[in-house]
Amino acid sequence: MSPAEIKFYFDDQEVIGLTxxxxxxxxxxxxxxxxxxxRFNEKARGVFCGIxxxxxxxxxxxxxxxxxxxxxxxxxxxxxxxQAGADA
Amino acid sequence: xxxVVIVGGGPAxxxxxxxxxxxxxxxxxxxxxxxxGGQYWRxxxxxxxxxxxxxxxxxxxxxxxxxxxxxxxxxxxxxAQIWSATHKDGVNTLRVLVNGKEKxxxxxxxxxxxxxxxxxxxxPGWDIPGVMTPGGVQSLIKGHGVLAGKKVVVAxxxxxxxxxxxxxxxxxxxxxxxxxxxxxxxxxxxxxxxxENLSKIKEGFxxxxxxxxxxxxARFGYAVVAAHAGVNGELxxxxxxxxxxxxxxxxxxxxxxxxxxxxxxxxxxxxxxxTLGCKQIVAKDGAVVVSADSNQQSSVAGVFVAGEITGIGGxxxxxxxxxxAxxxxxxxxxxKVEVLKAHRARRAKKQRFATALINSYPIKDGWKSWVHQExxxxxxxxxxxxxxxxxxxxxxxxxxxxxxxxxxxxxxxxQGRICGRSVVDLVADQLNVSPTDTDRISAVNRPxxxxxxxxxxxxxx
Ligand SMILES: Cc1cc2nc3c(=O)[nH]c(=O)nc-3n(C[C@H](O)[C@H](O)[C@H](O)COP(=O)(O)OP(=O)(O)OC[C@H]3O[C@@H](n4cnc5c(N)ncnc54)[C@H](O)[C@@H]3O)c2cc1C
Ligand code: FES
Numbered sequence: 001m002s003p004a005e006i007k008f009y010f011d012d013q014e015v016i017g018l019t020x021x022x023x024x025x026x027x028x029x030x031x032x033x034x035x036x037x038x039r040f041n042e043k044a045r046g047v048f049c050g051i052x053x054x055x056x057x058x059x060x061x062x063x064x065x066x067x068x069x070x071x072x073x074x075x076x077x078x079x080x081x082x083q084a085g086a087d088a
Numbered sequence: 089x090x091x092v093v094i095v096g097g098g099p100a101x102x103x104x105x106x107x108x109x110x111x112x113x114x115x116x117x118x119x120x121x122x123x124x125g126g127q128y129w130r131x132x133x134x135x136x137x138x139x140x141x142x143x144x145x146x147x148x149x150x151x152x153x154x155x156x157x158x159x160x161x162x163x164x165x166x167x168a169q170i171w172s173a174t175h176k177d178g179v180n181t182l183r184v185l186v187n188g189k190e191k192x193x194x195x196x197x198x199x200x201x202x203x204x205x206x207x208x209x210x211x212p213g214w215d216i217p218g219v220m221t222p223g224g225v226q227s228l229i230k231g232h233g234v235l236a237g238k239k240v241v242v243a244x245x246x247x248x249x250x251x252x253x254x255x256x257x258x259x260x261x262x263x264x265x266x267x268x269x270x271x272x273x274x275x276x277x278x279x280x281x282x283x284e285n286l287s288k289i290k291e292g293f294x295x296x297x298x299x300x301x302x303x304x305x306a307r308f309g310y311a312v313v314a315a316h317a318g319v320n321g322e323l324x325x326x327x328x329x330x331x332x333x334x335x336x337x338x339x340x341x342x343x344x345x346x347x348x349x350x351x352x353x354x355x356x357x358x359x360x361x362x363t364l365g366c367k368q369i370v371a372k373d374g375a376v377v378v379s380a381d382s383n384q385q386s387s388v389a390g391v392f393v394a395g396e397i398t399g400i401g402g403x404x405x406x407x408x409x410x411x412x413a414x415x416x417x418x419x420x421x422x423x424k425v426e427v428l429k430a431h432r433a434r435r436a437k438k439q440r441f442a443t444a445l446i447n448s449y450p451i452k453d454g455w456k457s458w459v460h461q462e463x464x465x466x467x468x469x470x471x472x473x474x475x476x477x478x479x480x481x482x483x484x485x486x487x488x489x490x491x492x493x494x495x496x497x498x499x500x501x502x503q504g505r506i507c508g509r510s511v512v513d514l515v516a517d518q519l520n521v522s523p524t525d526t527d528r529i530s531a532v533n534r535p536x537x538x539x540x541x542x543x544x545x546x547x548x549x
Contacts, residue, residue, distance in 0.1 A: 001134075001135050001137055002135060002136075002137065003132075003133055003135040003136050003233075004135065018133075018136075018232075018233065019133045019135050020122065020132050020133025020135070020136070020232070021132070021133075021232045021233070021234070022231075022232060024228075025228050025231070025232030025233075025234040026232075026234075028228065028234050028236050029232075029234045033217040033218060033322050034217050034320075034321060034322065035217075038470055039470070040470045041470055043215060043321075043470070044216070044217050044317075044321040044322070045215060045217060045467075046217030046218070046322075047217075047220060047224060047228070047236070048215075048219070048220055048221060048224060048467070048506075049205060049206060049220075049221050049223065049224050049506070050220065050221065050223060050224025050225070050226075050227045050228055051127070051205060051223060051224065051227050052120070052538075053205045053357075053502060053505050053506070054467065054502050054505065054506050055468060055500070055501035055502045055539075056215075056467055056468075056502075058501075064541060065541070066501070066541050067541075070224075070227075071120075073122060
């Protein structure tokens with residue numbers, strides 16, 4: 001048995017992840033490390049704690065902002081976007 | 089009707105569920121992860137196949153997880169995030185988000201096993217993508233089969249750096265540096281403690297063997313004191329410093345890497361217990377923990393606590409405490425059962441080992457000298473050290489709570505989970521005083537357990 005491939009989108013680009021992976025994990029596997037830009041200094045941020053504690057991996061998922069990439073499981077057709085500031 | 093509600097499906101929560109159920113109490117076990125196991129026994133989707141090679145002892149975990157699943161007295165809700173909680177007249181009300189739907193639980197009999205997360209310290213560049221916690225790097229490997237980057241620096245302090253470095257090697261990455269800030273072999277101070285905890289020693293040797301086979305050599309008395317981004321804004325290199333016994337920098341060199349996994353032990357997540365009114369105290373290492381009596385009962389009758397939230401001690405101590413908490417909670421709801429001497433003896437033995445370890449990996453004050461005026465302290469609200477100093481020197485803040493209110497330091501979405509502990513130290517340092525227990529406990533006082541968006545709630549209602 002091996003995990004099934006799941007197709008989703010990051011900033012309109014197609015990304016392939018595996019069953020049960022989080023958005024953050026699938027994006028890291030794809031080489032995408034920058035998930036958002038901060039509100040004040042527009043600094044790049046990505047996965048930091050990896051377990052849902054730090055809120056640094058925030059992305060917009062299917063239009064809903066402030067979702068933690070590291071603990072949100074990927075779903076087929078999901079549209080993930082880089083988050084700019086507090087919202088998008 | 090459930091007699092006992094347990095929050096947390098790690099070593100403590102699983103053990104508590106089994107002992108409470110065996111004593112005859114129906115159990116509801118809630119955990120926010122998609123799969124049981126907590127941090128120690130984190131696994132990917134079962135389609136990934138055998139994960140044994142990424143764990144020292146997954147067998148024990150699988151044994152507990154399967155036993156929990158097999159018991160009809162135990163109902164499991166995975167993917168269940170408690171986001172808010174209150175306590176009134178002996179009733180604890182938990183608001184739980186389960187797959188986008190909100191459910192409300194009222195119970196008088198709770199066991200809290202919410203665990204811990206990596207302790208981090210601020211330093212210049214620690215917000216650059218690629219700088220991570222060791223737990224984060226490990227959870228990506230264990231839970232998702234993903235290596236965060238090829239060339240990895242593992243640094244900080246504590247025995248947890250070993251399994252993380254070993255995990256990176258096993259996942260096909262290269263550990264370019266393995267740096268322990270404290271001096272080597274300090275911890276073999278008590279031969280007795282070592283002898284009575286041979287399983288843990290075996291585990292240590294297993295990691296060391298894996299690491300040495302990959303020709304990785306640990307260095308002692310070194311730390312990562314700055315990180316630098318490349319043109320793409322991602323991590324490019326770190327400054328590795330030789331440090332003295334008090335963590336003051338002696339000599340620095342630059343090391344190229346993709347990922348820097350840096351951690352300083354763990355911080356208990358006592359938020360839920362605190363919200364329900366359980367008394368919190370400050371442990372010797374400065375961590376805020378939930379106070380528990382010899383039956384693992386907190387200061388709130390009927391609320392029991394076990395695992396890392398009562399003090400950092402590793403999976404075996406968590407299990408020993410979980411068993412006692414499960415028995416005590418079952419007794420509390422009327423089951424005929426007693427905590428045995430043997431249970432307490434096992435806990436005491438694991439506690440001695442935990443204490444020996446914590447004493448061996450102190451985090452010394454010198455780390456504050458790595459932080460510059462322009463260094464981000466609060467990652468969420470982008471508050472810099474100079475902002476904290478301004479609040480103290482110019483606005484007259486005389487404690488960390490006021491400095492926090494004036495700067496929003498620690499008031500972002502993580503509610504100070506990441507910076508709170510360091511802010512207390514940095515503010516006290518600037519004021520030239522020692523942090524008080526009140527400072528430390530007020531830093532973990534959070535109005536809600538986990539911020540969720542209105543959209544998430546609306547979807548469920
Ligand atoms: C990322 C990470 C990796 C670790 N890896 C190791 C390791 O390899 N070896 C080792 O010896 N130790 C490791 N540790 C230390 C570890 O904490 C302990 O060894 C052990 O897992 C503690 O057991 P526990 O039952 O107290 O808590 P945990 O295992 O942390 O379990 C707590 C559980 O409670 C859940 N939870 C917390 N809050 C809520 C809430 N509000 N709502 C719903 N559920 C909630 C969490 O999702 C989690 O599943 C790790 C710690 C971390 C943070
Ligand atoms: S990386 Fe910390 S919450 Fe996702």
